[in-house]
Amino acid sequence: MDNRPIVIDGTAVVTLDPARREFATGHVVAQGNRIVAVGSGPAPAYDGARVIDGRGCVVTPGFVNTHQHLYQWVTRGLAADATLFGWLTTLYPVWARIDDESVHVAAQAALARLARTGCTTAADHHYVFPRDSKDLLEAEILAAAKVGVRFHPARGAMDLSEKDGGLPPDSVVEDRDEILAATEAAIDRWHDPAPGSMLRIVVGPCSPFSVTGELMKDAAELARRKGVRMHTHLAETTDETDWCQQNFGCTPLEYAAQLGWTGSDVWFAHGIHFDDAEIKRLGQTGTGVAHCPSSNARLGAGIARTADLRAAGSPVGLGVDGAASNEAGSLIEELRHALLFARARGGPQALDVRAALEMATLDGARILGRDDEIGSLEVGKLADLALWRLDTLEHAGIADPVAALVLGSPPPLELLLVNGQPVVEHDTVVTVDEARLAVQVAKVQQELVTS
Numbered sequence: 009m010d011n012r013p014i015v016i017d018g019t020a021v022v023t024l025d026p027a028r029r030e031f032a033t034g035h036v037v038a039q040g041n042r043i044v045a046v047g048s049g050p051a052p053a054y055d056g057a058r059v060i061d062g063r064g065c066v067v068t069p070g071f072v073n074t075h076q077h078l079y080q081w082v083t084r085g086l087a088a089d090a091t092l093f094g095w096l097t098t099l100y101p102v103w104a105r106i107d108d109e110s111v112h113v114a115a116q117a118a119l120a121r122l123a124r125t126g127c128t129t130a131a132d133h134h135y136v137f138p139r140d141s142k143d144l145l146e147a148e149i150l151a152a153a154k155v156g157v158r159f160h161p162a163r164g165a166m167d168l169s170e171k172d173g174g175l176p177p178d179s180v181v182e183d184r185d186e187i188l189a190a191t192e193a194a195i196d197r198w199h200d201p202a203p204g205s206m207l208r209i210v211v212g213p214c215s216p217f218s219v220t221g222e223l224m225k226d227a228a229e230l231a232r233r234k235g236v237r238m239h240t241h242l243a244e245t246t247d248e249t250d251w252c253q254q255n256f257g258c259t260p261l262e263y264a265a266q267l268g269w270t271g272s273d274v275w276f277a278h279g280i281h282f283d284d285a286e287i288k289r290l291g292q293t294g295t296g297v298a299h300c301p302s303s304n305a306r307l308g309a310g311i312a313r314t315a316d317l318r319a320a321g322s323p324v325g326l327g328v329d330g331a332a333s334n335e336a337g338s339l340i341e342e343l344r345h346a347l348l349f350a351r352a353r354g355g356p357q358a359l360d361v362r363a364a365l366e367m368a369t370l371d372g373a374r375i376l377g378r379d380d381e382i383g384s385l386e387v388g389k390l391a392d393l394a395l396w397r398l399d400t401l402e403h404a405g406i407a408d409p410v411a412a413l414v415l416g417s418p419p420p421l422e423l424l425l426v427n428g429q430p431v432v433e434h435d436t437v438v439t440v441d442e443a444r445l446a447v448q449v450a451k452v453q454q455e456l457v458t459s
């Protein structure tokens with residue numbers, strides 16, 4: 009490990025600090041795992057520092073990915089033209105064949121891709137545990153440690169199969185008591201609540217149509233007893249709303265709320281089909297939403313009311329979602345899609361470029377309960393940052409670096425620091441071998457779809 013201070017000098021800086029300071033030419037200095045200086049003009053001298061020439065670049069806080077299913081990296085491109093429920097029923101039998109090796113490969117690939125696209129903190133939602141599989145949560149935790157990103161995996165689950173009126177087949181659902189015991193064991197083994205933590209566990213039953221109400225309720229009690237966060241899919245499609253009306257006589261949010269699933273320790277993936285009263289309720293309770301615009305458009309599910317949710321007080325983070333419904337898996341592209349789809353839906357004032365950047369950073373940090381440590385470039389915060397190159401043909405001359413980042417094509421990533429350590433340099437992941445991973449992904453994918 010290289011423990012020299014890292015000085016990034018001569019770069020544009022977008023801090024996202026409380027005053028939202030931006031510098032046309034400035035510096036950021038990381039020492040150990042913390043930021044020790046941020047400002048305009050040249051950096052102060054640091055003995056023995058590694059100095060990075062930031063001219064032609066902009067430095068931002070590292071992005072937070074708030075929703076993903078890493079294992080899906082090895083099941084991309086299937087059911088390319090299906091609805092959510094059709095896509096799920098096609099994919100469940102393929103997913104039933106995943107094991108610790110395929111999850112380990114998929115997770116490394118998906119996390120490497122996230123890192124290459126600006127992500128320093130990744131939440132995951134793993135809910136497929138085929139019978140007799142080895143420890144799949146461990147497989148992805150080890151992958152995150154190899155790639156070097158800050159990791160918040162949800163121990164997900166499904167306990168409502170076809171025979172009980174749910175959507176998934178019997179082979180991928182688990183028994184409720186086993187789920188709760190495995191989730192508690194995962195928290196005890198892995199969850200690190202300490203400042204600067206690289207690993208925190210989340211409790212994450214999958215969705216209303218694949219999980220029993222009893223599990224939702226017990227999972228919420230477990231999460232609160234253990235002091236960890238809670239995550240599930242909610243209000244993704246109108247099919248889901250109809251399903252909840254038929255089965256419970258209420259909307260997905262009313263159902264979730266009855267089971268204890270609102271509050272500042274809860275965030276929902278998607279959150280598309282909420283009415284005005286529900287948005288108010290989410291804001292008042294501080295319940296978060298992981299907005300996944302590419303996946304939502306890929307499945308034609310609709311687009312969340314991001315501006316209304318944020319105005320109501322709900323933190324809205326960005327997520328790539330699983331790669332089976334977003335083959336790109338690129339977090340920087342979600343900023344652009346969030347902005348474009350918000351404006352296509354709500355008009356030209358629906359979302360501005362800096363709000364898109366805030367969703368990817370500060371809102372994501374708030375959703376994970378870490379806005380005191382990450383999400384902005386401030387002295388004392390963790391050294392999680394992205395240095396984007398804006399002087400090549402794609403971006404040179406774009407007047408505003410934030411507009412270049414959000415409206416332009418994905419820029420080369422000159423440097424990504426996580427916890428003060430380089431994970432990407434010169435647009436290449438330096439912690440794992442991307443080319444080797446690509447070969448492994450293709451092999452695992454073949455085995456899964458043809459076996």
Ligand SMILES: [Zn+2]
Nearest residue numbers: 241277329330
């Ligand atoms: Zn999802």
